[in-house]
Amino acid sequence: MEICRHCGGDIKDYGGYKNKLNSRGLNLTDVWHDISPVRHSKYKTRESNELPLKLMERIISMASEEGDVVFDPFGGSGTTYIVSEILKRRWIGSEIGPIDSIIKRFEDIDFHRDQIKEIQAKKNILFTDEMKKIRRKNGHWLPETLETAKKNKSKKLTNK
Numbered sequence: 001m002e003i004c005r006h007c008g009g010d011i012k013d014y015g016g017y018k019n020k021l022n023s024r025g026l027n028l029t030d031v032w033h034d035i036s037p038v039r040h041s042k043y044k045t046r047e048s049n050e051l052p053l054k055l056m057e058r059i060i061s062m063a064s065e066e067g068d069v070v071f072d073p074f075g076g077s078g079t080t081y082i083v084s085e086i087l088k089r090r091w092i093g094s095e096i097g098p099i100d101s102i103i104k105r106f107e108d109i110d111f112h113r114d115q116i117k118e119i120q121a122k123k124n125i126l127f128t129d130e131m132k133k134i135r136r137k138n139g140h141w142l143p144e145t146l147e148t149a150k151k152n153k154s155k156k157l158t159n160k
């Protein structure tokens with residue numbers, strides 16, 4: 001679920017439907033706001049046009065199965081290839097320019113594998129642990145607090 005990155009509050013008002021939200025997360029919308037360009041030098045393997053791992057992890061895992069063949073004719077820094085390899089897809093590519101950064105990426109495959117693990121740990125859940133922490137701190141609802149509120153309400157009603 002999208003939350004405010006400063007206070008952890010809801011971006012969208014789910015009204016009375018909060019307790020009906022899927023604990024495995026919301027459906028993806030057509031426009032993805034949660035993926036930013038690769039800027040940090042630690043993650044950047046070339047000067048320009050590098051696709052974020054998170055984008056390719058999402059697309060490849062949604063659109064293919066293990067063992068399928070992924071074809072990206074515009075290799076660039078090889079994000080498609082490294083993600084395909086890690087997700088156990090076979091892959092084919094071409095690149096008209098230098099391919100040193102692609103080769104380097106494969107030499108550092110374990111670094112990318114760890115990043116993919118981190119990305120996967122944060123998907124198919126409504127709130128990550130970090131999100132829960134900031135929401136708890138600022139008094140925003142969480143699925144477990146909704147449950148408690150519901151139980152307390154029915155207790156009050158039976159006591160009356």
Ligand SMILES: C[S@@+](CC[C@H](N)C(=O)[O-])C[C@H]1O[C@@H](n2cnc3c(N)ncnc32)[C@H](O)[C@@H]1O
Pocket residue numbers: 049050051072073074075076077078079080081094095096097
């Ligand atoms: C936007 S980048 C691709 C990003 C890449 N898919 C990634 O995973 O980071 C486009 C790349 O296509 C390459 N390219 C452009 N025309 C090409 C061609 N005719 N054949 C092969 N590669 C080409 C460019 O050199 C450039 O590196």
